[in-house]
Amino acid sequence: MQSNTDSPFASGGTPVVPDDGTVQMFTEEAEPGTSELSAGQRTVPAGSTLNESVWQTLKRDLLQIALNLRIVLVPVSKQTTAVRALREWDLWGPMIFSISLALLLSHQSDSPAKAFSIVFCVLTVGAAVLTLNVILLGGKIVFLQACSLLGYCTFPLLVAAMLTFYQSMKVVKLLVMLLGVAWASWAAVPFVSASVSPKRKMLAVYPLMMMYLFLSWVALTG
Amino acid sequence: MANFSHPCAAVSHVFFKTAAVLTYILCEWFSDNFVVNFVVLATLLACDFWTVKNVSGRFLVGLRWWHEVNEDGSSQWKFESLDEEGQKTIDTFEKRIFWWSTYAVPVIWVLLGLVTLLRLHWTYLIIVLLALVLACSNLVGYVKASRDQTKQISDMLGTAKAFSVIKNLV
Numbered sequence: 001m002q003s004n005t006d007s008p009f010a011s012g013g014t015p016v017v018p019d020d021g022t023v024q025m026f027t028e029e030a031e032p033g034t035s036e037l038s039a040g041q042r043t044v045p046a047g048s049t050l051n052e053s054v055w056q057t058l059k060r061d062l063l064q065i066a067l068n069l070r071i072v073l074v075p076v077s078k079q080t081t082a083v084r085a086l087r088e089w090d091l092w093g094p095m096i097f098s099i100s101l102a103l104l105l106s107h108q109s110d111s112p113a114k115a116f117s118i119v120f121c122v123l124t125v126g127a128a129v130l131t132l133n134v135i136l137l138g139g140k141i142v143f144l145q146a147c148s149l150l151g152y153c154t155f156p157l158l159v160a161a162m163l164t165f166y167q168s169m170k171v172v173k174l175l176v177m178l179l180g181v182a183w184a185s186w187a188a189v190p191f192v193s194a195s196v197s198p199k200r201k202m203l204a205v206y207p208l209m210m211m212y213l214f215l216s217w218v219a220l221t222g
Numbered sequence: 223m224a225n226f227s228h229p230c231a232a233v234s235h236v237f238f239k240t241a242a243v244l245t246y247i248l249c250e251w252f253s254d255n256f257v258v259n260f261v262v263l264a265t266l267l268a269c270d271f272w273t274v275k276n277v278s279g280r281f282l283v284g285l286r287w288w289h290e291v292n293e294d295g296s297s298q299w300k301f302e303s304l305d306e307e308g309q310k311t312i313d314t315f316e317k318r319i320f321w322w323s324t325y326a327v328p329v330i331w332v333l334l335g336l337v338t339l340l341r342l343h344w345t346y347l348i349i350v351l352l353a354l355v356l357a358c359s360n361l362v363g364y365v366k367a368s369r370d371q372t373k374q375i376s377d378m379l380g381t382a383k384a385f386s387v388i389k390n391l392v
Contacts, residue, residue: 114345
């Protein structure tokens with residue numbers, strides 16, 4: 001992947017998305033001597049994001065969330081592992097999913113405040129602890145990128161929780177939640193196990209499964 | 223007389239921060255429901271973080287920071303900043319508003335956290351922690367970006383001097 005020095009968003013055109021789903025951002029310093037002043041207005045060279053409109057920034061971030069979601073949950077090709085593909089990580093998606101999931105799961109509960117805080121803490125602290133676990137087992141990952149990826153992997157659980165919200169039949173709820181756990185694990189486990197040596201795969205994967213099963217249990221029992 | 227070139231950016235920069243702090247202090251009078259309070263505060267904090275990172279930093283001080291992961295798995299900070307000429311367009315008053323509020327917010331949240339701790343409201347500490355994480359990351363990001371900008375400008379000045387010396391010699 002060669003580095004791209006042109007921002008695809010500079011002139012408000014449609015963003016260019018390479019095949020592997022990553023989005024390149026302009027990373028170089030604004031070139032010296034090319035910016036001009038005119039009565040308090042500031043112009044910067046094309047390709048810099050400093051002068052873009054607020055709407056463009058918002059659009060770019062929203063697109064990034066959607067792209068990251070697609071990359072994590074629907075792998076484009078078997079060779080592209082989530083690590084290489086999630087280079088443009090962000091924590092907005094995980095935050096939105098954590099809060100939504102905590103909201104849904106606490107709604108059915110007797111003490112919503114407690115349930116909400118427990119689920120939210122399990123999701124956020126859990127992602128951090130799982131990442132630490134992989135790092136301590138000798139895995140080579142970037143902390144925040146891994147937290148971002150694990151956060152995106154909770155999206156299937158959110159979908160499952162939404163689908164079972166009005167469902168009263170326990171069996172159906174159980175099936176849907178298990179499907180959600182399966183999908184989330186299918187997305188997260190390859191990444192986690194690929195980062196550590198083969199001997200320690202189970203040690204890295206086991207806490208992840210525990211967290212997903214705990215969340216499903218909260219969803220089923222309310 | 224301050225020349226406000228970006229009033230909207232300055233106002234929104236301060237608005238979400240103040241709204242978050244005030245809501246936190248007053249929320250228990252309005253609603254007993256922790257979940258509602260949490261969601262409202264989290265939304266305000268997130269809006270504040272996004273605004274400072276993507277809007278007010280750009281317009282008020284001409285800086286931007288983000289974090290990237292490279293091909294080989296290493297990660298690095300990346301910055302964008304105005305060069306020396308662009309820096310002249312920055313209004314001192316807006317710059318002052320930006321930096322003062324960015325430095326003050328973590329301090330305010332630490333104090334609020336201490337008060338919450340003393341009142342033993344454990345669940346509300348989650349909110350304080352979230353606020354601190356967001357405020358401090360913006361602070362660290364912008365301080366680094368500002369240092370990077372100073373370095374870039376002094377590098378450029380060094381190069382420009384070298385060029386002019388060579389030009390005079392030739």
